[in-house]
Ligand SMILES: Nc1nc2c(ncn2[C@@H]2O[C@H](COP(=O)(O)OP(=O)(O)O)[C@@H](O)[C@H]2O)c(=O)[nH]1
């Protein structure tokens with residue numbers, strides 16, 4: 001299975017309108033950490049997922065089809081400062097419906113900014129997933145922003161903070177394609 005064949009499937013604001021999938025990998029993270037860029041890098045495409053210079057643009061759940069009924073799901077980013085409490089509530093509902101209420105085999109990748117490191121919101125997300133027994137791994141993106149990035153060091157530190165094994169952490173740069181092959185292999189293995 002190659003991610004190069006991945007196609008845009010649907011953008012929805014109501015997750016209930018989605019059909020069931022066989023398996024799906026879900027991308028979550030703060031706005032602007034590079035979720036869309038990572039998806040493009042993984043699929044070897046420039047504009048499959050729309051990227052944005054302005055944080056918080058993605059308000060819909062964007063679904064990409066790797067092969068029939070096997071998906072990559074790009075969730076709207078969290079932690080965007082200028083959103084109303086009402087919008088935050090909608091976001092929460094959307095995430096709950098997407099991650100907990102749908103029955104498909106799924107795994108979540110929490111994307112973080114390698115330079116910023118994990119934020120409280122990222123750790124909250126991890127705790128929440130743990131509570132609901134949803135498997136997750138961490139992806140530290142923008143490693144190119146760190147001078148002479150030692151990916152192993154980033155992996156080690158991130159694993160410590162999230163209290164997970166180092167094989168649950170990937171260090172990548174969507175911009176420079178660093179670490180993307182290894183991350184892609186993990187996704188392909190899950191979707192197989
Ligand atoms: N330096 C650097 N910038 C990145 C990387 N990935 C994404 N960006 C930039 O971060 C911004 C947000 O990217 P986007 O993919 O839209 O983030 P999203 O909101 O999480 O989907 C854009 O300006 C990207 O060019 C990376 O690996 N390195």
Ligand SMILES: [Mg+2]
Pocket residue numbers: 035036037050051052058
């Ligand atoms: Mg995006």
